[in-house]
Structures are given as C-alpha cells and as structure tokens.
Amino acid sequence: MQCQICGAKIAKDEVFTYGDKLLCEDCYIEMISTPKACNPMAVRSARLTREKLGHKGTEGLLPIQKQIYEYIKANKEIPREEAAVHFQLSPPEMEKHFAVLRHCELARAFKKDDTIYVTLMDADE
Numbered sequence: 001m002q003c004q005i006c007g008a009k010i011a012k013d014e015v016f017t018y019g020d021k022l023l024c025e026d027c028y029i030e031m032i033s034t035p036k037a038c039n040p041m042a043v044r045s046a047r048l049t050r051e052k053l054g055h056k057g058t059e060g061l062l063p064i065q066k067q068i069y070e071y072i073k074a075n076k077e078i079p080r081e082e083a084a085v086h087f088q089l090s091p092p093e094m095e096k097h098f099a100v101l102r103h104c105e106l107a108r109a110f111k112k113d114d115t116i117y118v119t120l121m122d123a124d125e
Helices: 025-032 040-053 063-075 080-086 091-103
Strands: 016-018 021-023 077-079 107-112 115-120
Touching (some): 016 025, 021 025, 040 091, 063 077, 063 080, 063 091, 063 107, 063 115, 080 091, 080 115, 091 107
Antiparallel strands (some): 077 115, 107 115
C-alpha cells in the first residue's frame, strides 16, 4: 500500500485511516496533531509560558514565524492564502505557523466577504 499524502510505501499492518485516506504513521500523526488557531487553552498556556520566560513580541518564535509576523505588519491585512504563497508554504504549514502567532496573541484572522484575512492582534479593521 501507499500513503495517500506522502506516497511512502506502507505495510498492511502499518496503515492508519484518517477520514477516507490511508496514511503512514508520520502523516497520521501530522493530521491529528495539527494545532488549531482558535483554542483558548493554547492561548492561555502560551501567555503564561511567555510571561514566565519574559518573552515579548516575537521573542521565542521560529524565524519563519517572525517573518510572517513582519509581513503581516508591513501589509496591515492580507488574505491568508497570499501569505502561504509568499512564504512558499502549504496551507497546513501556514495554518500551523499562524496558530502559533494566534496563541501568542500576535495575529488574528477575520472573514470579509468570502475571504479569510490575517492581521495583527492589535490592528484595527
């Protein structure tokens, strides 16, 4: 068998099912452990951890997360897909990085018409 996400060959006894997809263990774990941007407990945990470590602003973020933050800051508000394209990230990868920014209360998303935009947490719409 073959993983329907990464294409890796997998033995019958090592196949995981997620929705209608047959996956390898790595892809399955990736699917079930994706952080969600709207998670009040993750926000609280991030806030407490950052306070304990003395982190302010983008301190403690990965370089790509800092770059995404700066890109949003420079453009005020951008369609979420534009940010993914700009940084050459897949939508799931972009969502992971955005979730961290959201949990750290640095960025937020909002819907205008049928498009989801990202902006800084303290930015006015």
